[in-house]
Amino acid sequence: MKLIIGNRNYSSWSLRGWLAAKQSGLSFEALTVHIDGDDWQATKRQDGEFAPSAGKVPVLWDGDVVVWDSLAILEYLADKVGRDRFWPKDDAARGMARAMVAEMHSSYLALRRLFPMNIRKRIAVDLTDEARADIVRILGLWAEARARFGKGGPFLFGTFSAADIFYAPVVTRFMTYGVGVPGFAQAYMQAVWEHPWMQEWIQEAVDEQWVIEQFEVA
Secondary structure, three states: OEEEEOOOOOOHHHHHHHHHHHHHOOOOEEEEOOOOOOHHHHHHHHOOOOOOOOOOOOEEEEOOEEEEOHHHHHHHHHHHHOHHHOOOOOHHHHHHHHHHHHHHHHOOHHHHHHOOOOOOOOOOOOOOHHHHHHHHHHHHHHHHHHHHHOOOOOEOOEOOOHHHHHHHHHHHHHHHOOOOOOHHHHHHHHHHHHOHHHHHHHHHHHHOOOOOHHHOOO
């Protein structure tokens, strides 16, 4: 399999797709492209006919199968290796995890706009009311998941799962912009940040030379 991802420092959706590929346990090649440069267009030409992803990343090639969108990639991989690798076994936990992932996938626009992902920087930004509401909602979901289903480990549903994959970029945003969170959330964020896969991604992001000025918030 081949996974096309964007800049590791900035591309939150690429991080989700890459973590999903790692969680699958399957062998894959990651190809990083500069989403603000010519590399992505060159890559599409090099690899021949391209599925209608509108030039967005991540994109997974698996033989003749092409899957774009990070949630679709996660679900495709879950179908290949077994859904229990990605989702909690308990019905109530799995239902909440699915709802949380879907909400992350479709919501929190104010937070995304105010806090573009930038792993390398530490920036102070004044919160808008809309972004604050997003943060309160996320922290509430984290608290409920940890309280109800987190007894088996440090992650939202105990062990590392699809929910952590989808909220991992939120952890990086909270770190970048110094968002104050309660103790339980600090412990959860530390567990995500220190996960070996996250450390691998973070180091690659730090070493990356590409800069996208619009995401370098003063």
